[in-house]
Amino acid sequence: MEEGRRLIWEDSKKLGSLGALMNVCKGTVGTGILGLPWALNYVGIVLGPFLLVAMGLLNLHCMLILVSSAKHLSKVLNTPPLDYGDLAYLCFLHAPILSLRRFAWAAQLFVNVCLQITQLGLCCTYTVFVAQNLRQVIAVHWHDAPDERAFIAMLCIPFVLVSLIPNLSVLAWFSTIANAAGITALILIVVAIVPYLPPVYTREYVHDGTGFAIFLGASIGAYEGIPLILPVANAMEHPNKYPNIIISGVSIIMILYVSVGFVGLLRFGPNICGSITLNLVLGDRFTDTARILYSIAMFLTFPLQFYVAMAIMDSWIEARWNVKKLWVSLLLRVVFVILICTFSISVPYIGELNSLIGATSSAMLVLLLPALLHTMAYSVRVPDTLLTNDDNDDDHSATSHEKESESEETKDFKLPKYVMAKDAVIVLIAAAASIAGLIQTIGGIVREEQLHSIIRRCNGGLGYEYLVHNTSTAVDVISTKKRYILSQTP
Template identity: 30%
Template sequence: MPMAFRNAGLTFGLFATFFIGAVCTYCVHILVKSSHVLCRRLQTPSLGFADVAEAAFLVGPEPVQKYARLAKATINSFLVIDLVGCCCVYIVFISTNLKEVVDYYTETDKDLRMYMAMLLPLLIIFSLVRNLKYLAPFSMVANILIATGMGITFYYILYDLPTISDVPNFASWSQLPMFFGTAIFALEGIGVVMPLENNMKTPSHFVGCPGVLNTGMFVVVLLYSTVGFFGYWRYGENTKASITLNPPQNEILSQSAKIMIAIAIFLTYGLQFYVPMEIIWKNTKQYFGSRRLLGEYLLRILLVIFTVCVAIAIPNLGPFISLVGAVCLSTLGLMFPSVIELVTIWELENGLGKWNWRLWKNIAIIAFGVLGFVTGTYVSIQEILEAK
């Protein structure tokens, strides 16, 4: 987020982060409400994200009904690309932090890609855990490490802050696509929304006022805004792609924070890897016949190797994060929920509202998503190519 603020400016970044957070939250609301409408119409207890899209098209206007399976496949594809992309970002993040520490104490300058290759055997072993229950303890340890590491990082951020007037309030129009991609990567988590709501003891508490969704998103946006605002204020134009890379290298405390957060991200790789693997396996297991267990393990190993190869090919953390955010999360988080709502309410009586306000509102969100997708993708790819 401090890198996102560097591409937006201090004041503009603060307001834009809250704006994007509000839009993302609203899109989750319309997705969940569309799911409730469709569950009632189809008399089914719950639906996943891709299932909501398929159901919306199945019961929607007749011209779009034939695209129901395509809608489901499209969302599943983007979910896989998004989550696999996040796994690749994790690998770059872990390797970058480890390189900073190891190179400093060994007085060497090894290629970042070597650290990624060294992670491969450990990631393969970790990815072979098939039961989500066994991944939960690793997540708990990761939470503790993240909290401790970020506490240490904040100590360095808040120590000796420069004059705030020296930090620009607005960067430039050309840098805003990078801000959009990075911010939406941090804030958007629509892939976990439907499983979360479907598994709640009282799903009615998820939406509403204040509700689990509004409360959770407010806390998340507030935390990210705080880290972004103070991180950029402290380091200005020297802000790096990960704020953990900014504190001084010659202090054990700051180096320990990098190690803690690198280990924490490594421990959460299994959870991030679990969802795309589940989607891929569900759609390919029939091809393995009686050797399904062997096939699943083989597929897991190949997917891990693929994520490491992509990370090695694109080792530039900042533009990589922005690219994943622009390509996947602007579609999943902004465009698809709006399309699903339009298809769901199109034939309902007064579904579009007075003066068709829901139609114009969703067109505006889709246009915003398309703008972020096109500009963010273009600028991110340009930055990646220039860095090579």
């Protein structure tokens, strides 16, 4: 992903503090925010916000140590600013355990594959989101509208067309429009639900814990901005101010996430869907406007996320096969959009998709890799001739050991044992969350498939209750009831 970001920024000016803050916030907040009430439902309305803050603080810590690791390694190796893949490569290449050095290329490949999965996975969530929300708006006037899978198939052509746009100036305008539409829609959503909030005691304070791993996956996936952290740091005019900017940005995001998650769950309770927009009042111009605006925002964000993934893939193909032809690049884009739509048709569940991304690639990028690379970056064996005079970082108590008499003078950088133990705990937490989240999310997808119905609101339908009160004849209601598989589900 970082390589794609460099392509976008290579001709741009250095970022100031405000620009860096905006990029951190913009890169982190995505469709995951609309699924946070659904995620909190798995842990309870009281426990959930505290866990969401804890996850935000852990994410913040991993962002900071990732930046620190890249800065430290770049300094001691005298390299240009590092991206995520480069950091992984150099950490393994200079690992103190010689047997690990042969895996340097594999580490870089693993990071880049995780970045690709995250980017393309987000494209899947955008596709499902647009299809389900547009279907709800249309189905109010066309009760026999096809299900969301048919809508995804129909939207595949528009997604293909926007993915073929190679002009970054056009994509920049897409980004501006998407930001304006998304912010406006989020304000409309909050205004629509706040006046109708029930008392807190009507909701479950603490859930029984059966879906805790799903919550972890969804909450990790919601903090999707860590792939942007190093590119923004490398583009800053004053990099020394960056840690404070990260702290400010994540603090703003945590407040926003907790507010939306709490209010959404309080309003809709156990009937909450994977996206809060699916629970909004149907047939109302105010809420329909919010659905349409957010759908526009996601549709225009799709080519931006897709461009980054394809930019990396183009560079891989050019480096591997020395092929740099326009038709190859365009064909690759068409094929991958079709694959994205196909996967979205097979798993058209926004909440589960967010949790699946969070439990797999995001858990690696957000938690496991920053902690692992932090320990490795400060354990490098570096030739003494490459060392600079200023080896100590303010955030770490790195100490230099005695020089070893080998073919070349070397120094080791070691973190305090308690810091290394902390990194190991984060790695274990990430691994456990990834495995448990993946298992529970797959189970959730199976359950959703069993409950799937063209009428069910969480599948982009209108809901049985709405149809009972709004269909014109008793025959329509009876027909609707026959088609509804589980009338007691949201």
